[in-house]
Amino acid sequence: MRAEILSIGTELLLGQIVDTNAAWLAGRLADLGIDCYWISTVGDNLGRATDAVARALARSDVVVCTGGLGPTEDDLTREAIAGALGEEPRVDDALAAELRGWFGRRGLEMPERNRKQAWLIPSARPLANPLGTAPGWIVKTRHPAPGGAERILVAMPGVPREMTRMWEREVEPLLRTSAPIRSRTLKLLGIGESTVEEELGALVHSTAPTVATYAKTDGVHVRITDRDADAVARDRRIEAMEAQVRVRVGAHVWGVDDETLASVIGRRLMERGRRLATAEAVTGGELARALSEAEDAARWCAGGIVLPGADETRLRAAVEPLGAEVEVLVPDSADIGVVIVRRPEGEERASFRFASPADARRRGLLAALDLLRRTA
Numbered sequence: 001m002r003a004e005i006l007s008i009g010t011e012l013l014l015g016q017i018v019d020t021n022a023a024w025l026a027g028r029l030a031d032l033g034i035d036c037y038w039i040s041t042v043g044d045n046l047g048r049a050t051d052a053v054a055r056a057l058a059r060s061d062v063v064v065c066t067g068g069l070g071p072t073e074d075d076l077t078r079e080a081i082a083g084a085l086g087e088e089p090r091v092d093d094a095l096a097a098e099l100r101g102w103f104g105r106r107g108l109e110m111p112e113r114n115r116k117q118a119w120l121i122p123s124a125r126p127l128a129n130p131l132g133t134a135p136g137w138i139v140k141t142r143h144p145a146p147g148g149a150e151r152i153l154v155a156m157p158g159v160p161r162e163m164t165r166m167w168e169r170e171v172e173p174l175l176r177t178s179a180p181i182r183s184r185t186l187k188l189l190g191i192g193e194s195t196v197e198e199e200l201g202a203l204v205h206s207t208a209p210t211v212a213t214y215a216k217t218d219g220v221h222v223r224i225t226d227r228d229a230d231a232v233a234r235d236r237r238i239e240a241m242e243a244q245v246r247v248r249v250g251a252h253v254w255g256v257d258d259e260t261l262a263s264v265i266g267r268r269l270m271e272r273g274r275r276l277a278t279a280e281a282v283t284g285g286e287l288a289r290a291l292s293e294a295e296d297a298a299r300w301c302a303g304g305i306v307l308p309g310a311d312e313t314r315l316r317a318a319v320e321p322l323g324a325e326v327e328v329l330v331p332d333s334a335d336i337g338v339v340i341v342r343r344p345e346g347e348e349r350a351s352f353r354f355a356s357p358a359d360a361r362r363r364g365l366l367a368a369l370d371l372l373r374r375t376a
Helices: 020-031 046-059 077-085 093-104 112-118 160-175 193-205 231-252 261-271 286-292 312-322 357-375
Strands: 002-008 035-042 062-066 124-127 136-142 150-156 181-188 210-216 219-227 253-256 276-280 301-306 326-330 336-343 346-353
Touching: 002 020, 002 046, 020 035, 020 062, 020 160, 020 181, 035 046, 046 062, 046 077, 046 150, 062 160, 077 136, 077 150, 093 112, 124 160, 136 160, 150 160, 181 231, 193 210, 193 219, 193 231, 219 231, 231 253, 253 261, 261 286, 261 357, 276 286, 276 312, 286 301, 286 357, 301 312, 312 326, 326 357, 336 357, 346 357
Parallel strands: 002 035, 002 062, 062 150, 276 301, 276 326
Antiparallel strands: 124 136, 136 150, 181 219, 181 253, 210 219, 326 336, 336 346
8 A cells, every 4th residue: 555644734834843743654654564655745725735635645545634624714624635526525513513512521612613623525534533623534535547446535633642642543443454564673883874784785685574774863773674464474584684684783783673872771780780970071961861861760870970171180080979880981172082981890992083063962972872882
């Protein structure tokens, strides 16, 4: 099945809000084994929105719309869908009663303009939205060509918490396929994306499973993805491919899937009964912030100190009173940065180059986390 996500709202085109809905939905479609081929955005203009819906229905089996279901004049998603399908929207009495009840339970009288949120077209049925006043639509239609395949169109509110609940409770169960996708992500540090791809060689041309590399803020990710109605066979192929990837770049793998560097470091510290303290200059507290985000940070993080412009000597003196078994120092530098990890077994150092203060914070953070995960 081919899918398209259509985000509707002028505020998206103006950059006033970030379209997190589309990214979230793309991931959920992939989990269902539905290929998302297009993600489009259109403003609150009836003509352009109608054209966008018609174009999406012409080329996609599943069209997922978000936004434009409010009660105001510029909320035009219902009108656009009706126009693209040549149907007339009318107030559904049952929906109108539900809306009046929603306002009534809050001691309010429903404004007349909210009646449009009770509209339906003949081919649509409503999707419940207990979190707001905008019911969704699910429409089943067919491609206009003779004998055209069935199309499914879903319209949901743009408010993320309303949209996610509607998707999970109302839509996703209707779209489940017999061949779901599964991915396994290996996370690497200390190696560049192009080098990873060179080391993987022919593996990146595999089709079952596929292997792809991505440059991320926490290093390089290698994602292994496969799809099969036979989940056991699919998982075996993924495991076999993971083993091949680890043979080639396993020395740089620090985690998998949802693991974070901070959680990996924290787990090793707790296994050894050690606590960690940080003293930073060039990274400006970025290291302490990243480490503190780990779920169990309070169990192994003794604290962090930020001293802008401080050299190694000042950082050593500042961090010592925290009494941690492991100390990380990131002193100020004008050219080549350095990270120092002090532990009972001795001291380890790593250097990093940077082009600007912002680049120093980013590269220093990654260098410190990489050295910690290898030595802590």
